[in-house]
Amino acid sequence: MASAQVSRLVDELRLYNGYRTLWLDRRGYVCHSEPDDELETHGYTYLTTVMRPSYDELAATLGELLRRRQEAMAVAHGVVPLLAATA
16 A cells, blocks of 8 residues: 555544544545445445554555455456365
């Protein structure tokens, strides 16, 4: 994940006292909302819920979540071959 996007999110999240939910939109942009907001109905993908994370915490969390999502999408689209069962 780009460091500019992580920095932007950390700065924005400092303005909130409670938890914020992070979402990935269809363009691959990470945004945040109140935890009660259900943005799946608008095509967003839930990532995680955080409370005032540091830059390092957010970078590590988002990096891992987005890496796993990319791997899952690659498998789903046949880019990465599944392990063959041995007979």
